[in-house]
Amino acid sequence: MGDTVDPLSAVAALPRDAEICGCNGISKGQIEDAIAAGSTDLGAIKATTKASASCGTCTGLVEQVLAVSLGDAFVMPTAQPMCGCTDMTHEDVRRMIKSQRLTSMAEVMQECGWKTPCGCHVCRPALNFYLLADWPLEYRDDPQSRFINERKHANIQKDGTFSVVPRMWGGITNANELRAIADAADKYNVPTVKVTGGQRIDLLGVKGEDLPAIWADLNAAGMVSGHAYSKGLRTVKTCVGTDHCRFGTQDSTGLGIKLEKALWGSWTPHKVKLAVSGCPRNCAEATCKDVGVICVDSGYEVSVGGAAGMDLKETEALAKAATEQEAIDLTIAFVQLYREHAKYLDRPYKFIAKFGLDWVKERVVDDLDERVALIERFELSQSIYRKDPWAEHAAEKAESYQPLANLTLEAAE
Amino acid sequence: MTDWIDIADLNDVPKRGARVVKTREGCVAIFRTGADQVFALDNTCPHKQGPLAEGIVHGASVTCPLHNWVISLETGLVQGEDEGQVATYPARVEGGRILLDATFLRARAVA
Numbered sequence: 001m002g003d004t005v006d007p008l009s010a011v012a013a014l015p016r017d018a019e020i021c022g023c024n025g026i027s028k029g030q031i032e033d034a035i036a037a038g039s040t041d042l043g044a045i046k047a048t049t050k051a052s053a054s055c056g057t058c059t060g061l062v063e064q065v066l067a068v069s070l071g072d073a074f075v076m077p078t079a080q081p082m083c084g085c086t087d088m089t090h091e092d093v094r095r096m097i098k099s100q101r102l103t104s105m106a107e108v109m110q111e112c113g114w115k116t117p118c119g120c121h122v123c124r125p126a127l128n129f130y131l132l133a134d135w136p137l138e139y140r141d142d143p144q145s146r147f148i149n150e151r152k153h154a155n156i157q158k159d160g161t162f163s164v165v166p167r168m169w170g171g172i173t174n175a176n177e178l179r180a181i182a183d184a185a186d187k188y189n190v191p192t193v194k195v196t197g198g199q200r201i202d203l204l205g206v207k208g209e210d211l212p213a214i215w216a217d218l219n220a221a222g223m224v225s226g227h228a229y230s231k232g233l234r235t236v237k238t239c240v241g242t243d244h245c246r247f248g249t250q251d252s253t254g255l256g257i258k259l260e261k262a263l264w265g266s267w268t269p270h271k272v273k274l275a276v277s278g279c280p281r282n283c284a285e286a287t288c289k290d291v292g293v294i295c296v297d298s299g300y301e302v303s304v305g306g307a308a309g310m311d312l313k314e315t316e317a318l319a320k321a322a323t324e325q326e327a328i329d330l331t332i333a334f335v336q337l338y339r340e341h342a343k344y345l346d347r348p349y350k351f352i353a354k355f356g357l358d359w360v361k362e363r364v365v366d367d368l369d370e371r372v373a374l375i376e377r378f379e380l381s382q383s384i385y386r387k388d389p390w391a392e393h394a395a396e397k398a399e400s401y402q403p404l405a406n407l408t409l410e411a412a413e
Numbered sequence: 414m415t416d417w418i419d420i421a422d423l424n425d426v427p428k429r430g431a432r433v434v435k436t437r438e439g440c441v442a443i444f445r446t447g448a449d450q451v452f453a454l455d456n457t458c459p460h461k462q463g464p465l466a467e468g469i470v471h472g473a474s475v476t477c478p479l480h481n482w483v484i485s486l487e488t489g490l491v492q493g494e495d496e497g498q499v500a501t502y503p504a505r506v507e508g509g510r511i512l513l514d515a516t517f518l519r520a521r522a523v524a
Binding site for chain 2 (some may be wrong): 046048049050053054116118119120121123124125143144145146147148152153156159160199206400403404405406407408
């Protein structure tokens with residue numbers, strides 16, 4: 001930390017009405033009162049006040065309030081257990097899954113001493129990811145252990161409706177796709193149509209029971225799921241590159257499409273967003289993405305670990321690629337390394353901060369055999385997961401989106 | 414007096430999952446636990462009306478998909494420090510079929 005001011009004294013100086021948790025509107029005073037009433041660790045503060053229990057960005061601040069209030073009585077936690085179901089950390093559990101060849105959730109819970117019969121909403125999605133990432137052929141994905149967005153392949157909204165985002169490879173669309181999207185918006189009474197930050201079109205306010213039908217319509221026009229709901233590959237943003245731009249140095253759009261076709265459908269510890277810019281002017285804003293490629297006259301600058309959400313971070317250079325294929329290989333190898341080692345819900349920048357960029361470079365850039373092995377393992381997983389879940393659900397699971405029964409027509413008493 | 418009505422096959426609801434039954438007064442969520450217990454609750458979280466049937470079912474609880482409130486399927490009570498209660502309705506399984514008590518569902522419409 002390069003801060004000149006001690007963060008603890010800065011927190012100590014905050015007034016009692018200073019908002020600490022922006023999601024839940026919890027002030028420093030409310031946290032202090034909870035501490036005085038006996039909540040003396042982060043878990044207890046989360047449970048009693050909800051502070052840091054939503055997005056988690058303020059966790060460090062809450063811990064500092066604890067440290068200021070309790071002084072030496074507060075020990076900054078080192079390793080947190082995964083959740084209340086186990087004493088083991090994410091890292092411990094992942095190590096067990098790999099070393100003991102645990103290929104089912106029941107085995108993990110048995111071998112790692114789970115204290116609950118079937119986990120909870122915190123551990124089950126994490127375990128489901130670790131198992132499918134480590135044993136793509138042996139483990140069968142468990143939809144009931146997924147958050148609703150990944151179970152229903154759409155984003156739940158505050159009123160219980162869903163949003164639907166068809167994939168537009170590299171941000172490219174055409175008149176036919178736009179007509180089909182417009183028709184779907186009309187047919188399903190979509191109240192809001194929005195252009196997203198990832199160069200896609202979002203249909204907001206679709207009823208859950210209409211999802212299979214709207215997907216079938218979009219499928220018929222050649223579109224597939226945009227995975228706007230997944231901890232997986234989201235979007236590859238591009239600029240128009242050498243196709244149209246007078247400054248473009250490479251075919252950035254084409255590379256973006258190739259990357260998206262290689263990576264789509266893959267599940268990752270958190271969402272993954274890419275961008276490819278055709279020159280250093282960087283119109284696709286590649287330097288705040290999980291993986292960003294900047295095309296230059298001599299090749300492709302691949303950088304990783306950017307963020308523009310809860311944290312703002314510029315990407316760091318991974319390697320310079322001479323060819324398009326090498327840029328694709330570096331990207332895939334990096335994504336696979338992230339899938340194999342990151343803690344669930346850590347974006348790549350957090351993964352890199354824990355393991356070190358040098359550690360990442362050794363495996364993805366320097367060791368060519370390891371790069372090839374990572375790509376092979378990614379491809380093995382993609383042999384299962386690179387497919388359109390919308391088509392599958394529309395064909396095989398449409399019934400499960402409908403009400404179990406409809407009693408609204410029952411005769412009134 | 415109970416008036417059990419046949420709703421669906423038990424296997425129409427996934428283990429550790431839920432489906433909804435539409436009624437005139439909104440949806441009732443039918444939950445099935447990992448141990449094959451069946452519960453019927455209003456499909457509405459007392460916090461911000463989240464659709465509980467879309468939540469993750471664990472043990473005999475469900476976590477609301479909107480803001481992670483945890484609700485007991487047995488009592489409808491909100492767990493932890495959050496407060497509130499969801500209405501519950503009699504439900505049972507007989508011969509592999511899910512049955513709901515129509516008297517209660519009607520009472521709900523009147524309430």
